[in-house]
Amino acid sequence: MSDHEGSRFAADPLDAPVPAAAPAAAATCRGVGKTYRTATESVTALDDVTLSIPRAQVTVVVGPSGSGKSSLLRLLACIDSPDTGEVHVAGQRVDRLGARGRRRLRQRQVAYLFQRPGENLLPYLDAVAQVRLAASLRGAPVTEDDAVALLDRLGLAGRAGHHPAQLSGGEQQRLAVACGVVGDPALVVADEPTAELDTAAAELVLAAMEDLAAAGVAFVLSSHDPRVMAIADGFVRLDHGRLVDA
Numbered sequence: 077m078s079d080h081e082g083s084r085f086a087a088d089p090l091d092a093p094v095p096a097a098a099p100a101a102a103a104t105c106r107g108v109g110k111t112y113r114t115a116t117e118s119v120t121a122l123d124d125v126t127l128s129i130p131r132a133q134v135t136v137v138v139g140p141s142g143s144g145k146s147s148l149l150r151l152l153a154c155i156d157s158p159d160t161g162e163v164h165v166a167g168q169r170v171d172r173l174g175a176r177g178r179r180r181l182r183q184r185q186v187a188y189l190f191q192r193p194g195e196n197l198l199p200y201l202d203a204v205a206q207v208r209l210a211a212s213l214r215g216a217p218v219t220e221d222d223a224v225a226l227l228d229r230l231g232l233a234g235r236a237g238h239h240p241a242q243l244s245g246g247e248q249q250r251l252a253v254a255c256g257v258v259g260d261p262a263l264v265v266a267d268e269p270t271a272e273l274d275t276a277a278a279e280l281v282l283a284a285m286e287d288l289a290a291a292g293v294a295f296v297l298s299s300h301d302p303r304v305m306a307i308a309d310g311f312v313r314l315d316h317g318r319l320v321d322a
């Protein structure tokens with residue numbers, strides 16, 4: 077079976093099955109530590125973190141400012157690598173990869189959404205072209221009809237030909253979610269995805285994420301927002317870089 081057969085958001089975004097060979101968890105961390113060193117100090121951002129990110133769920137990372145949420149998200153997104161411990165994404169061991177290996181894995185298996193919706197999009201492409209480009213970069217090209225069907229699913233029917241500047245912040249973030257899930261990455265990571273959105277827009281983005289998680293996408297979100305917590309299937313709670321119980 078090729079990499080992309082059975083893709084949930086390729087030929088038929090609604091009904092295609094989850095690939096049988098997929099690993100049980102979208103990602104795992106085992107004994108992970110991360111310390112930032114500057115000329116004058118070292119800051120331990122993560123300390124002995126062991127966790128599993130399930131498929132088909134929304135996992136929300138919570139904790140006070142400075143507790144290590146963004147650091148954890150960057151490791152799961154294969155942007156950074158830990159100093160100690162193991163990180164696995166889509167069944168591949170990330171901590172042994174160099175920057176180029178992480179970039180390759182990230183390109184295929186991870187979507188990372190920034191807080192500011194516009195930063196997730198290219199200003200010169202319309203919505204359908206953004207989705208198709210994201211799929212192609214992931215090595216899983218989709219037809220225009222497939223891209224439009226995904227946009228419809230995210231409540232962007234009739235917006236396929238619009239450029240980011242012609243979309244509201246909430247519409248831009250839903251387009252970013254469409255680009256995030258197309259081509260079946262193992263993990264969609266979003267740091268404070270509703271921080272820049274008003275209540276109505278945030279609710280539409282979160283409803284889209286909830287719907288897509290039910291269809292098989294693994295989301296990992298960091299947030300202080302109660303609306304985000306309301307759609308969580310599970311939590312990762314951090315304090316001073318360590319996991320804490322609820």
Ligand SMILES: Nc1ncnc2c1ncn2[C@@H]1O[C@H](COP(=O)(O)OP(=O)(O)OP(=O)(O)O)[C@@H](O)[C@H]1O
Nearest residue numbers: 112113119120121140141142143144145146147148
């Ligand atoms: N590049 C860096 N260099 C030095 N220290 C860093 C760096 N990035 C993060 N830190 C420190 O690591 C710790 C964890 O930071 P991190 O950004 O992961 O926390 P956070 O929980 O996401 O915080 P916030 O909720 O404020 O965004 C903090 O003490 C922070 O100051």
